[in-house]
Amino acid sequence: MLQNILLTREIYASEEHNMMREMIRDFIHNEILPQTDKWEKNGMVSREIWERAGELGLLCIDMPEKYGGSGLDFSFNALFIEELGKKAVSGPGFSLHTDIVAPYLLKYGTEEQKQKYLPQMALGKLITSIGMTEPNCGSDLRAITTSAVDKGDHYLVNGQKTFITNGFMCDMSIVAVKTNVGTEEEGVSLLIMESAWDGFDKGVPFKKIGMKAQDTCELFFDNVKVPKGNLLGKEGKGFKIMMTELARERLTVALNAIGGAEGAIENTIEYTSTRTAFKQPIAAFQNTQFKLAECATQLQLHQAFLDRCTQLLSEDKLTAESASMAKYSATEMHSRVVDECLQLFGGYGYMWDYPIARMYADNRVARIYAGTNEIMKLLIARGLFRE
Ligand SMILES: Cc1cc2nc3c(=O)[nH]c(=O)nc-3n(C[C@H](O)[C@H](O)[C@H](O)COP(=O)(O)OP(=O)(O)OC[C@H]3O[C@@H](n4cnc5c(N)ncnc54)[C@H](O)[C@@H]3O)c2cc1C
CATH class of the missing domain: 1.20.140.10 (Butyryl-CoA Dehydrogenase, subunit A, domain 3)
Known part of the structure; x- marks a missing residue:
């Protein structure tokens, strides 16, 4: 069979990797696959599966333990991603949460931001997304028009994002916005935005040709007040x-x-x-x-x-x-x-x-x-x- 002829992959060969692989396979087989049909009908997975993944230590795997992660190296994240791929599990956007949003916070976040969001993310109690693409631009990200106007202690955000993975279920999104529009300092900045805030709305999940259990959707911002403390990294350095x-x-x-x-x-x-x-x-x-x-x-x-x-x-x-x-x-x-x-x-x-x-x-x-x-x-x- 296939495994007999493929070379041993040293990056996944340790005892810890073997144990993790077994655990992941059980999780997929017993807790994910039986729910696929239901999730596809709903256009999204359940919050419980996120919390279960958190309980098993499968979210934010390579994040330091002091922020609630498992403190392992990236090869364990890679193993999880491959195992999900093998069984065509495309509903829960675990990887976007673990491999994109968490590293953004870990690398560019303030200590306060890390303490506030990362432990909840690792537990699967706070689901995240990342909003870059807009209806009129995807490949050309410098052309985004969602704007954040400086109002002293907060930004006022207006605009729209589309095709956002985990968009419907997300509690928090890292959103790319234009700051200082029309000035020499105009640039892209990243804001941490909570979906419960006034003016933050979500579209219904898109009907897609695949990944039917993934809640990909639009995000709308209508005069959303974002505290200055939620700027991620420096202003204008988002790109x-x-x-x-x-x-x-x-x-x-x-x-x-x-x-x-x-x-x-x-x-x-x-x-x-x-x-x-x-x-x-x-x-x-x-x-x-x-x-x-x-x-x-x-x-x-x-x-x-x-x-x-x-x-x-x-x-x-x-x-x-x-x-x-x-x-x-x-x-x-x-x-x-x-x-x-x-x-x-x-x-x-x-x-x-x-x-x-x-x-x-x-x-x-x-x-x-x-x-x-x-x-x-x-x-x-x-x-x-x-x-
Ligand atoms: C299921 C799904 C999930 C997604 N999840 C997210 C998410 O979580 N967050 C997020 O921000 N975005 C997300 N996206 C958006 C995705 O990243 C964009 O769709 C993608 O970057 C392409 O942008 P676009 O759709 O605007 O296509 P366009 O930029 O309009 O491109 C259209 C076509 O033109 C081609 N093209 C464009 N520029 C050039 C060039 N310079 N040279 C040659 N060809 C070019 C493209 O390759 C493409 O074939 C998701 C999309 C989908 C479908």
């Missing part, structure tokens, strides 16, 4: 912070993609070994074998590169270009693998009851979000021609 932190976000998308590809191949080996045509298993046809051999080869190549990237990220050395290569290449590979695998399921591959169908629908967005793959190539190319 730089986002560009620095996007490397980690891109790696997490790539990790989910290789987990997804592995899950798809495993599923397909199992299915084609039992389904028969012309009096033999589908797996006996050379076409099936060659297709799966190609998929397994691509998976292994990407695992090797991503293991290196994971290690570099843990050491704070992952470059924007390598993260972009990982995101672009792994998500393209994942799409190809899932497409080939679905074909080998025949008509059943098109049926929602089969995980391969969900994998097919879910994976498509990975080439679009966290920066489109075209933008990834732009960033890589920029590095190539930098003096």
Whole structure:
């Protein structure tokens, strides 16, 4: 089977990783998968699953214990992301919360901000999101128009965000806004905004072609008063912070993609070994074998590169270009693998009851979000021609 031929992955080989893997698998199998249908109908997961993940120490895994995290290194986050990908779990936006919002606070937050939000985040009692994209701009983030006007002890925020992961369930969002509009100091700043505040509204979760249990939605701000103490990092430095932190976000998308590809191949080996045509298993046809051999080869190549990237990220050395290569290449590979695998399921591959169908629908967005793959190539190319 697949595990017999893939190289041992040293980054996940310790006893602690094995124990964590077992725990994650039980959690997914017993507590997540049985709820998928219900969550897909509701367009969102339950708050209980967030709190359960918090109880198990699966949120904010690499955050220091003094803020309620598990104090482990990033490879444990990576393991969790891959395991979720393998089983096509796309409802709870755990990774966005753990791997994007928490590091923003940890790196750029004041002690007061960290104490207020991080322990609640680690417990899953405070769900978070990040609001960058707006109806009129996604790739070109400098063009955002949500504004924050300085009113002395607070900012007055007006504008709108869209396609926000965890948007409907979030209690807090890190929101990119324009400050000092029309002056020489005009720039992007980041504000920590609580969804219970007056003037902060949410749209209903979007109906998407995949990730149906994920509460992706719009956020609206109508004269929201944000205390000055909720500025994250320095005023006008938001764009730089986002560009620095996007490397980690891109790696997490790539990790989910290789987990997804592995899950798809495993599923397909199992299915084609039992389904028969012309009096033999589908797996006996050379076409099936060659297709799966190609998929397994691509998976292994990407695992090797991503293991290196994971290690570099843990050491704070992952470059924007390598993260972009990982995101672009792994998500393209994942799409190809899932497409080939679905074909080998025949008509059943098109049926929602089969995980391969969900994998097919879910994976498509990975080439679009966290920066489109075209933008990834732009960033890589920029590095190539930098003096
Ligand atoms: C399910 C989902 C979840 C999301 N979650 C979040 C979230 O939590 N927070 C958040 O802020 N955003 C989120 N997004 C938004 C996502 O990051 C954006 O959709 C993405 O960055 C692309 O922006 P856009 O949709 O505005 O596309 P556009 O920027 O309008 O791009 C349209 C097309 O033009 C191409 N293009 C644009 N510029 C160039 C260029 N210079 N060269 C070549 N081609 C170019 C793009 O690659 C794309 O193919 C999410 C999106 C989805 C679908």
